[in-house]
Amino acid sequence: MNIKCLALAAAVGLAASAASAEDLVLSIGSRGYGPTVERDLKEFSKANPDINVEWNKVSDVPGETRKLYVTSLTARSPTPDVFALDVIWVGEFAQRGWLQPLNDLIPKKEIDEFNPALVSAATVNGKVDALPLYTDGIHLFYRKDLLEKYDLPVPKTWEQLVADSKKIMDGEGNPQFHGFVSMWAKIEGLFMNWLAFVNGNGGGFYDADGKLAINSPANIKATQFMVDLLKKERLAPDSILNSRPDDARTLFQQGRAAFLMVQGFVYEPLAAKDSPVAGKFDFTRVPYFEGHEDANTTTVGGWFLGINPNSKNKEAAAKLVSYFTGHDQQLSAAVKDNRAPTRPAVYKDPKIASAEVLSKFGKDYNFSVVRPSARTGKDYPRVSDVMQLEITRALHGEKSVEDALNDAQKEVEQILGQ
Amino acid sequence: MTGTTSTLDRRMQWTGIGFVAPTVLVIAAILVYPILQSIVLSFGDSSIDGSEPYRFVGLAHYSQLIHTGRFWNALGVTLTFTAITIPCELLVGIGLALLMNESFRGKGIARLAVLFPWALPTALNALMWRWMYNSDYGLFNALALQSGLADRPINWLGDQTLAMISMSIVAIWKTSSFMALIILAGLQSIPRELYEAGRMDGMSRWQEFRQITLPLLKAPILVALIVRSMDALRTFELPFNLTDGGPVTATESLSLYAYKVIFDFIEFNFGAALVVVQFLVIFAMSLVYIFLLRNRD
Structure with missing residues (x-):
């Protein structure tokens, strides 16, 4: 159209590519998953020194966070690479093509370790589009x-x-x-x-x-x-x-x-x-x-981690999702911060017996109703x-x-x- | 501008166009294009990611709009908000301007203080006021209850009538200073001699105001009115941050409703029809003002 527009486009392009190959942006609230996020991030970067994760602290009012995601995803922004979604958005976002199916990025064996009901809530057309991080009711x-x-x-x-x-x-x-x-x-x-x-x-x-x-x-x-x-x-x-x-x-x-x-x-x-x-x-x-x-x-509701289909580092993003939803991380989130795990095996771990509050939450989940x-x-x-x-x-x-x-x-x- | 135009004139002309062109192009890109795109969207059905092709549906979205109670409510809220805030802002604005035009000690600080609300971003403002309006631990109720003016907490933002008034107060508080600023500039351009002549003819202060100040302020007042009315008709950040359109839909402005349709329900075509209607309302209002301004000469 004109030089100015071209220059602008070039500038935007440059800014986007300036990020190094292993930079990830993770969008998750600071209250919902509590202090676990900070702890997990620290341990993740120790285990993966080549991946640099930037924590974008989004609002803990779900409606507000959703608006933010809709704007980024409609514009096909490459960030956030990984984002936390409310269970009620997963089906919709997947239908709109806003979630990277995880089947090719995360082994089936690992996906099968999660609560099947929660996984089914994130399965659209046979593809798993997000993994459950924790539940809340x-x-x-x-x-x-x-x-x-x-x-x-x-x-x-x-x-x-x-x-x-x-x-x-x-x-x-x-x-x-x-x-x-x-x-x-x-x-x-x-x-x-x-x-x-x-x-x-x-x-x-x-x-x-x-x-x-x-x-x-x-x-x-x-x-x-x-x-x-x-x-x-x-x-x-x-x-x-x-x-x-x-x-x-x-x-x-x-x-x-x-x-x-x-x-x-x-x-x-x-x-x-x-x-x-x-x-x-x-x-x-x-x-x-x-x-x-x-x-x-x-x-009950639940929060999931999904990957942006426009992310430039899907492999690294999948690593982050696997890590956060992994057995050990969920166990520590359960014991230290009372976040209800999404892996049945975590509830059977002997260490969870010390999480008195969590097992009380768990009793209420026997009377669950979903939206x-x-x-x-x-x-x-x-x-x-x-x-x-x-x-x-x-x-x-x-x-x-x-x-x-x-x-x-x-x-x-x-x-x-x- | 025919055969007699010199080469120099022609070159000047091209230079002029050259200087204006970038601005015109930028305005076309960020203003005209979205408006046209909204109009196109409002007459069709399409998916946002382009997976389904655009299909022309004529006035379908507009007829849906006419049958949507929430649209009429939003239009009513927007017009009510404009009708409450603009006259109040004008009156307060004139008052502030007249005050600032007097010479007194600390005038500089007073002017700065008046400008302060205008300098704060609306979103920040709204959050600040939401805190003060809070029914259980807000400033206003603490004062009202402690002074005995109220025996029950007043639900500033939770009552349908009160919420509109509370929201208008925030708007008036914030934007009166903008009105004042423009009017003050107008006041300072009125020649002193006119007042001196008036005083010689034995005019009272009121006569001075009615017959010298006000007529000469007509132009700046109209400018301020146009800018503020357009702002009020588009009001978004204030209800979004203060009440989220509530309670129920008592403060849901057209912009906020359009935003919800577009970003919550992700219905771009119906949302576009809403936005076009809002555009027409603002356009009509502008025509009225332009007519008024032209009448002046």
């Missing part, structure tokens, strides 16, 4: 000191949680103290929360026959309970409607809430030495509604957005719960029907 954190103070049982059911909360709130008599906090802003975490609630009442996104059942009576009842928790029982602060996991965690950590319902990654900051609630809290499985003991109330990302694939972001929006409308009282879920059912049918 929603748990109910509670103040054990307060339950003891008021001589209350650890709640197994939502009905019990309401009763416990009321007694504690009455006893504390502090308007700044709340019974229940969680992440009910219009984010993915709200949808995870909702799935835990509706499954706890015998409902779900699909019915037993696998048909879409967003507006089932069980779901309506459970969603109404969420609304009542906020509007009728007033157990939660109004701010719950714009609170993300860390906002809720902050309130709980400041000693201003009895119950906190978010993912397990908050354990680390809550238990930290300088945390006001250190030693005063514990966690349990997310409650169910009376009569649904066997309900799956632990909404419908595998079945909805490319459409998942829109499906999740509709669900977040309609649930938010019900929580704000803009619509009745029934109307909101009916509308959600209609809209999701439309999206999937296209």
Whole structure:
């Protein structure tokens, strides 16, 4: 077109090729996988002195990280070479050609060592597109000191949680103290929360026959309970409607809430030495509604490592993925940082017995529920957005719960029907 | 410019074109091309990586747009935000400019302080305010609760009406100083003699303002209005960082909605239709202002 454009293109080209052959950029948050990343990176560079890894610390709010990836991957940027993805993106990214299939880079024997359910969530058209790094799920954190103070049982059911909360709130008599906090802003975490609630009442996104059942009576009842928790029982602060996991965690950590319902990654900051609630809290499985003991109330997610198909160093990238997801690294992440491994063999390792917290997390995983990302694939972001929006409308009282879920059912049918 | 044009003139002309050409080409590359590309995208279906060929679908995306409630909501949010912030910014801006035009001690520092909000990046600003607005541990609620002005925490960003007001306050706080700056420049170009003449004729301060200051400020005010209105109609960083369009969709501007459609749902064609409509809204607004400006002469 003109010299200026050519010069610009040349400059961009030069900048890209200036990176040495063994430079890798790894994109992963600093909270999700905790201190493990730093430790793994140090050990990896010791074992592979010729590979230089730059850690691009991305946001720990998944939606924000996703936007970053979409921009880079649409533009076919060669970096990041390796990136951490939420389980709900793997199918979609693979469909769009944004993930390098790993079959030719990592031996089948190694891939077979992972939890088959997690691997299947990352398998599109028979190709494995990412390897699971760790899993995480929603748990109910509670103040054990307060339950003891008021001589209350650890709640197994939502009905019990309401009763416990009321007694504690009455006893504390502090308007700044709340019974229940969680992440009910219009984010993915709200949808995870909702799935835990509706499954706890015998409902779900699909019915037993696998048909879409967003507006089932069980779901309506459970969603109404969420609304009542906020509007009728007033157990939660109004701010719950714009609170993300860390906002809720902050309130709980400041000693201003009895119950906190978010993912397990908050354990680390809550238990930290300088945390006001250190030693005063514990966690349990997310409650169910009376009569649904066997309900799956632990909404789980998982983080995977994938390779950018435009990466200039795929071999080195595969080495990094193998290393991070390897047995020894997962074991140390489990023992030192309570990150749940994705290799069944790690759970059988005698060293893991010392990881008390982790084995407790593991018990909750027996009641796991996953988001419908595998079945909805490319459409998942829109499906999740509709669900977040309609649930938010019900929580704000803009619509009745029934109307909101009916509308959600209609809209999701439309999206999937296209 | 016919036969009588000298070689020198012609050479000058080419030099002129030579100087302008790079700018024109750059503008064409980064401005005209994307606009045309958006228009083309909005009339068709295509995949982002080019694996599927472009297929013309006519007005399909636009008719889908008309039936999408969230689009009308976003348009309403954008227009409301513009209608709230622009008049307030103008009033505060004029006030600040008049104040800065007076001579007083510490005038330099005052001018610097007024410019400060404008110098901060919007994203940073929004995050700072989000912290102050926080319902549970924010500055405003701490003050309101401690002083007894409120007995319950005010959910600044969690209530649908309040969120729009809270967002507008941030915009007014930040951009009034920009208005003030342009108006101040206009103020300083008004000849002192006019005021002296006015005073001799026994004008009051108010008459001075109405009959000398304001008429002579019309041009800078219009310029400031055009720039700010366009900014407000495109507002993105503020809702993105402050509220993420929430609660529900109460602060979801057109730009933010388009961004979600394009980057979250990865629907480039529908997103392009959205962007084209937004372009037309801004274009129409600009035409009104241009007409107003022309009327002046």
